[in-house]
Amino acid sequence: MKSLIVFFSRTGNTRKIADKLSLITGSEKEDVEEGKDTGDIKDYPVIFLLSPVWDGRLPGPVRSYVAKRDWRGKKIYPLITNGGLMGSIYPEIISLCKGGRVDEPLSVRFIFEDQKTEDPEIEAWAGRIMRSNLMF
Numbered sequence: 001m002k003s004l005i006v007f008f009s010r011t012g013n014t015r016k017i018a019d020k021l022s023l024i025t026g027s028e029k030e031d032v033e034e035g036k037d038t039g040d041i042k043d044y045p046v047i048f049l050l051s052p053v054w055d056g057r058l059p060g061p062v063r064s065y066v067a068k069r070d071w072r073g074k075k076i077y078p079l080i081t082n083g084g085l086m087g088s089i090y091p092e093i094i095s096l097c098k099g100g101r102v103d104e105p106l107s108v109r110f111i112f113e114d115q116k117t118e119d120p121e122i123e124a125w126a127g128r129i130m131r132s133n134l135m136f
C-alpha cells in the first residue's frame with residue numbers, strides 16, 4: 001500500500017525523524033509549511049502524521065491541514081515529537097481525522113534537539129506498520 005509522510009517541523013526535530021522514516025519505508029514526504037496547504041492525500045491509504053506537540057495540542061498549521069482533508073478509509077499513524085507532555089494531542093488527532101483509523105501512536109521524545117527515543121524503537125514501529133499494511 002502506498003504511504004505518505006505528512007510532517008511539520010519548526011526547529012528541525014520532526015524533520016529529522018521524517019527523513020529517517022522516509023529512508024526506512026520509502027515513503028514520499030509532504031512538508032506542512034505555514035501558508036502552504038496544497039498537498040493531496042487522495043492516493044495514499046496509509047499516512048504517517050509527524051508533528052511536534054505544542055501546548056498539549058497540534059500546532060495550528062497541522063490542525064488546519066488535517067481539518068481540511070478527507071480521511072475516510074485511511075489509516076493514520078501519528079508520530080509526535082515532544083518534551084514529555086502530550087496533553088490532548090491524540091484525542092485531537094482522532095477527532096480531526098474523521099472516518100479514518102488512527103492507530104499505533106508513537107511518542108518520540110526530545111530534550112531540545114537531543115533525541116531521547118532511540119532509533120531502533122522508531123525502526124521497530126515502522127516495521128510493524130509496514131508488515132501490517134503489506135508495504136514491502
Ligand SMILES: Cc1cc2nc3c(=O)[nH]c(=O)nc-3n(C[C@H](O)[C@H](O)[C@H](O)COP(=O)(O)O)c2cc1C
Pocket residue numbers: 008009010011012013014015051052053054055056057081082083084085086087110112
Ligand atoms: C510553542 C511550543 C510549544 C511546545 N509545547 C510542548 C508541550 O506542550 N509538550 C511537550 O512535551 N513539548 C512541547 N514543546 C516541545 C516540542 O514539542 C519539541 O521540542 C519538538 O520536538 C519540536 O519539534 P520540531 O523541532 O520539529 O519543531 C513545545 C515547543 C514549542 C516551540
